[in-house]
Amino acid sequence: MTGKFAIRLLLFATLLVAVNYGLDRSFKAFSIHGILNNMMDKQFAEYDGTLAYLTLGNSHNCINTRILENSFNYGSPSESFIQSYYKLKHILEQSGKKPEYLILQADISSFGPKIASRFEYNFYWKKYIDYIELMRIKNDWDILGKWLEGKFFSYAGNYKDIQLSILYRIKMKNIEMYRGFRPHRDFRNFAGEADRQKVAWSKADLILSKEGYFDPAIRVYFEKILQLCQANDIKVLLLRIPMSKEFYEEEIKIVPVDKLYREVEAIASRYPVYVRTYDYHDLFFDHPEYFFDPDHLNVKGSDLFTGKLSEDLARMIN
Amino acid sequence: MLFNSIDYLIFFPVVVALYFAMPVKWRWLLLLLASYFFYMCWKVEYVILIMISTLVDYYVGIKMGQLTSRKKKKPYLILSLLVNLGMLAGFKYLDFFTESTNMLFRELNIDQQWPLFNILLPVGISFYIFQSLSYTIDVYRGSVQPEKHAGKFALYVCFFPQLVAGPIERSNSLLPQILHPLEFDQQRLVSGLKLMLWGFFKKVIIADRLGMFVGKVYENPTEYTGLPVILATVLFAFQLYCDFSGYTDIARGSARILGYDLMINFNRPLIAKSLRDFWNRWHISLTTWFRDYLLYSLPYIKGKKIIIGKLYRNLIITYLIMGLWHGAAWTFVIFGLFHGVLLVVETITEKQRNRFFEFTRINDFPNIKTALGIIITFSILTFSLFFFRANSLKDSLLLLSNAFDFGNFSQSLQGILKDYEVLFGMLMVIFLLVAEYLHEKFNLVMVLSSKHVILRWSVYISFIFFVLLFGVLHKQMFIYFQF
Numbered sequence: 047m048t049g050k051f052a053i054r055l056l057l058f059a060t061l062l063v064a065v066n067y068g069l070d071r072s073f074k075a076f077s078i079h080g081i082l083n084n085m086m087d088k089q090f091a092e093y094d095g096t097l098a099y100l101t102l103g104n105s106h107n108c109i110n111t112r113i114l115e116n117s118f119n120y121g122s123p124s125e126s127f128i129q130s131y132y133k134l135k136h137i138l139e140q141s142g143k144k145p146e147y148l149i150l151q152a153d154i155s156s157f158g159p160k161i162a163s164r165f166e167y168n169f170y171w172k173k174y175i176d177y178i179e180l181m182r183i184k185n186d187w188d189i190l191g192k193w194l195e196g197k198f199f200s201y202a203g204n205y206k207d208i209q210l211s212i213l214y215r216i217k218m219k220n221i222e223m224y225r226g227f228r229p230h231r232d233f234r235n236f237a238g239e240a241d242r243q244k245v246a247w248s249k250a251d252l253i254l255s256k257e258g259y260f261d262p263a264i265r266v267y268f269e270k271i272l273q274l275c276q277a278n279d280i281k282v283l284l285l286r287i288p289m290s291k292e293f294y295e296e297e298i299k300i301v302p303v304d305k306l307y308r309e310v311e312a313i314a315s316r317y318p319v320y321v322r323t324y325d326y327h328d329l330f331f332d333h334p335e336y337f338f339d340p341d342h343l344n345v346k347g348s349d350l351f352t353g354k355l356s357e358d359l360a361r362m363i364n
Numbered sequence: 365m366l367f368n369s370i371d372y373l374i375f376f377p378v379v380v381a382l383y384f385a386m387p388v389k390w391r392w393l394l395l396l397l398a399s400y401f402f403y404m405c406w407k408v409e410y411v412i413l414i415m416i417s418t419l420v421d422y423y424v425g426i427k428m429g430q431l432t433s434r435k436k437k438k439p440y441l442i443l444s445l446l447v448n449l450g451m452l453a454g455f456k457y458l459d460f461f462t463e464s465t466n467m468l469f470r471e472l473n474i475d476q477q478w479p480l481f482n483i484l485l486p487v488g489i490s491f492y493i494f495q496s497l498s499y500t501i502d503v504y505r506g507s508v509q510p511e512k513h514a515g516k517f518a519l520y521v522c523f524f525p526q527l528v529a530g531p532i533e534r535s536n537s538l539l540p541q542i543l544h545p546l547e548f549d550q551q552r553l554v555s556g557l558k559l560m561l562w563g564f565f566k567k568v569i570i571a572d573r574l575g576m577f578v579g580k581v582y583e584n585p586t587e588y589t590g591l592p593v594i595l596a597t598v599l600f601a602f603q604l605y606c607d608f609s610g611y612t613d614i615a616r617g618s619a620r621i622l623g624y625d626l627m628i629n630f631n632r633p634l635i636a637k638s639l640r641d642f643w644n645r646w647h648i649s650l651t652t653w654f655r656d657y658l659l660y661s662l663p664y665i666k667g668k669k670i671i672i673g674k675l676y677r678n679l680i681i682t683y684l685i686m687g688l689w690h691g692a693a694w695t696f697v698i699f700g701l702f703h704g705v706l707l708v709v710e711t712i713t714e715k716q717r718n719r720f721f722e723f724t725r726i727n728d729f730p731n732i733k734t735a736l737g738i739i740i741t742f743s744i745l746t747f748s749l750f751f752f753r754a755n756s757l758k759d760s761l762l763l764l765s766n767a768f769d770f771g772n773f774s775q776s777l778q779g780i781l782k783d784y785e786v787l788f789g790m791l792m793v794i795f796l797l798v799a800e801y802l803h804e805k806f807n808l809v810m811v812l813s814s815k816h817v818i819l820r821w822s823v824y825i826s827f828i829f830f831v832l833l834f835g836v837l838h839k840q841m842f843i844y845f846q847f
Contacts, residue, residue: 051550058821065825069833191370203837209784240775247587251580 066198073201074169078211083122083170086226090141093118093225097143099359102130103151104161106287106341108348111225114356119226121151124166127267132174134271138278148275152284152323154297155253155341157268157306162261165189167207168196184263229345236290236337236344246292246340250300253341259301260309268310272317283359284314284323288351291331293340324358326351365405367614368567368837375402380621384548391545392516395622399524403487406528410486413451418521420447421496422514425503429510437504444500448493455486460692488528490689494653496521499535501657508535516542525618529611531629531649538624546623556621558809561827563613568835570796571607573789574599576836578753585759589769591776597746597767599786600753602793605634608647632800637737639703639710639744650689654682676711680704695751695760702748788834 074080099117101109107121120133130150137143155161162184165171172193181189195202217233239245275282289297297303314320329351330336336347343351365371379398386394404411424444428437462478469476499520502508511517520539526532546552581588581596588596609630616626629649636642643651662678664671680701687700721727726736750767754760780786802808812820 048550058824061821061825062828065829069829187371188369194370199832202832203835205834244587248580251584 069201070169070198073204073208076211077167077169077200077204077207078214079123079167079207080170082221082223082228083167085221085223086120086122089223089226090118090120090137090143093143097145099147099149100134100137100145101149101151101285102134103153103156103285103287106153106155107151107285108287108343108351109149109227109355110229110349110352111227113349113352114359117149117225118145121226122167124164126161126164127156127264127271128162128165128180129171129175131267131270131274132171132176134274136174138274144278145280147281147283147321148271149283149285150271151287152310153286153289153327154259154301154303154306157260157264157310158254158301159258159261159264160253160255162264165192166204168192169200170196172196183266229348231338231342232345234338235335236339237334239334242290242292242334242340243295246290247296249340250293250296254297254300256300259306265313269313272314272320275319276317280319282314282317282320284310284320285355286323286325286327288326288329288336288343288347290334290337290340291328292334294327294331296340321362324355326354329354365402367611367618368564371405376618383622388545388547392513392519392542395523396515396519399519399522399527402524403522403527406487407484413455413486413489414492414522415518417448417451417493417496418518420444421500421521422511422517424500425510425517426512428500428503434504434506441500441504444497448497452489452493455483455489457688457692459483464694491530491532492521492527494650495532495534498532498653498657499539502535508539511535511539513543523619523624525615525622525624526626529608529615530647531612531615531627532653533626533649537627541624549623552620552623555809556617556619558824559617559620560614561617561824561831563610563615563617564835565827565831566606566610566613566796568837569831570789570792571603571610572836572838573785573792574603575607577783577786577789578603582753582755582759582763585754585762585766588763589766589771589776590773591770592780593763593767595780595786597749597753597763599789599793600749601634601742601746602796604749604752605630606796632804634742634745634797635738636741637734638741639707641737642741642745643703643707650686654686658682658685676708679708683707690752694757695754698757698760699748699751702751706744 096116097118099114101107101117101119101121102125103121104125105121105123107119109117109119109121111117111119120137122129125133127150134148168175175193177189177193181187201208217231222228236242236245272282274280311323314323330343330347333347336343336350338344338347365375375398379394383391383394400411400414403414421444424440427440431437431440459480459482462480466477499508499511499517503510511520516539519542520533520535523533523538523542578596578600581592582600612626612629616628619626627649629647631645631648633642633645636645659678659682662674662681664674664678681704683704684697684700687696687698687703690696690699721733726733750764751757751760754763799808812823
């Protein structure tokens with residue numbers, strides 16, 4: 047290799063690193079998920095009230111913290127039990143806060159292999175997740191790539207996040223968040239869909255898999271959450287969020303629901319901290335107008351649902 | 365190990381650095397170990413199959429080299445064929461034949477069902493076995509001298525860039541390069557990297573993006589009718605091309621950096637003007653393999669006379685087996701048979717078609733004639749892909765019948781227009797076709813190389829980050845790995 051070529055190579059590599067750095071930083075600053083998740087972290091750090099209920103889960107989790115008193119909604123988009131475990135561990139070890147109850151979203155879709163392999167927004171999650179441990183548990187070298195992505199290449203393959211960030215800025219204008227809860231998207235209504243069944247099928251097909259209903263890694267982390275709660279004496283409530291009727295009909299075509307529920311119950315029952323499962327999946331079967339899309343409640347839906355949950359929790363405590 | 369994975373992005377530079385840092389006489393050993401490691405990342409045990417094939421063909425080659433007459437060499441060739449094709453039959457086709465026999469028994473009301481073995485198909489088995497077989501056949505024919513160095517022969521069989529999905533190299537091309545390795549060449553490094561980048565573009569920007577839509581339709585054949593079915597099949601042609609030629613580009617680029625030249629496997633096949641033209645441009649290393657080792661080995665001469673009918677029969681048999689080479693399923697048998705029969709029809713009707721073109725004066729408009737040829741060939745190809753892509757014969761027939769049901773056309777169209785991934789994928793397909801056309805006309809790489817360094821680097825850097833940003837980076841398997 048000639049000296050001139052070596053210098054050119056080095057210069058080119060330096061340019062690549064510089065552009066990569068710029069893109070990585072810009073993406074981290076621009077991504078709406080980064081902004082929302084960081085805002086949630088900040089609110090949690092600043093929260094000094096009673097923490098009776100801490101809720102974890104993904105975007106299905108729409109518990110309105112203005113309605114459910116003494117609660118903090120720490121769920122975030124695409125969060126699975128894997129992320130939830132590391133977040134909870136971080137909370138307990140670092141924040142000095144400990145909830146009385148953990149409300150853990152446990153929908154049909156929370157357990158499948160598709161959700162287990164969804165590792166998005168690693169630039170945010172890298173501060174929580176122990177990627178080496180995760181790599182060992184999943185027996186997948188590619189997890190290391192997720193850490194690398196989060197650390198240096200946050201933008202890589204995340205064009206959808208940019209699209210969403212732009213859309214969010216156009217549609218939402220300002221970000222409203224209260225104790226981790228932000229009112230759900232309301233610019234669309236599922237009731238207005240021409241073919242609700244088809245839309246529901248498409249969504250179910252996206253997040254559920256016929257190849258498995260209870261992913262081994264999800265099983266491990268589900269137990270790890272329960273073990274963590276047991277060790278810290280946090281009572282656990284499992285929660286099935288309302289879904290549209292069409293979505294549930296499609297879900298049960300893919301997943302053996304009864305079998306899944308039995309297995310989940312069998313695991314949870316082994317831990318004395320497990321209290322019960324609140325099942326609201328069919329609460330709004332006759333109300334498509336309460337949904338943003340097949341599997342997300344809209345503002346009205348989430349308020350009504352949280353009201354019902356609050357009543358049931360109050361009844362349980364009393 | 366997939367090319368589009370972090371593993372390969374670490375593995376390859378390490379191998380390149382070690383390779384050129386090592387004394388020349390030991391480089392083959394490093395590549396051999398690296399190649400076995402590359403394969404074992406997928407499944408450790410199955411490397412034994414490569415070793416068996418290597419040992420048998422090495423022994424057969426040496427033995428045949430000591431003999432002069434073909435008659436005496438024949439038992440050794442048969443041994444090689446039996447072992448290699450036996451492994452292929454056992455690991456790839458056994459369950460298919462068992463299942464088909466069981467099906468026949470059921471149809472005939474025979475109370476007999478044989479158990480299935482559910483064997484996991486060894487990745488790339490059809491590729492390395494064909495590569496190894498080409499060596500023994502060439503030695504048998506006397507067109508190649510047997511390789512005496514066992515290690516270098518082993519490297520010929522399992523050279524990692526082309527191990528799992530080709531190109532299927534010939535011993536007279538790859539072995540001499542292994543015997544006389546090149547020193548590090550900066551021009552080869554640069555052009556190899558460019559080729560790899562183009563391959564990544566085809567794979568992660570186009571193939572994997574289109575694959576999301578195609579997969580959705582083909583995995584749920586009862587859910588789609590009309591436009592989405594036709595569009596998915598048309599897009600599958602591009603997905604398949606970009607996936608496989610993308611792999612080939614990355615393989616050729618990797619090999620080029622290491623100092624090896626692999627054969628060109630694709631020559632813009634989707635603009636072929638006839639079916640024969642298509643097969644001269646598509647997966648060239650496989651079609652030439654079948655031409656050289658099967659098609660003309662089947663009997664078609666009586667005395668000194670060529671029997672045309674037998675030649676046509678051989679063509680159909682060859683394409684039928686080529687279809688089956690792609691996968692152990694009836695869908696692939698039909699795919700191969702369809703192409704074989706149409707190639708015969710195309711040959712038989714050549715004069716009539718020429719007369720038709722003269723009569724209609726289409727010959728006076730060569731561009732129209734070319735466009736017509738491309739459209740017809742592409743349509744035929746797309747039709748055959750209904751069988752190639754579907755999970756079963758039942759699915760392919762269902763999709764075929766659904767394809768012409770346009771009951772909800774406007775709703776389907778709206779759905780597609782809302783799917784930005786599909787639209788973006790189609791835009792990238794257009795970009796690819798234009799880029800390939802321009803490259804053939806002007807050699808874009810050369811044109812770019814002659815430009816000022818700022819412009820040149822800007823293009824490269826933009827392209828790299830375009831691939832990184834808009835790539836579907838979820839470690840999608842290459843389609844041809846399953847073959």
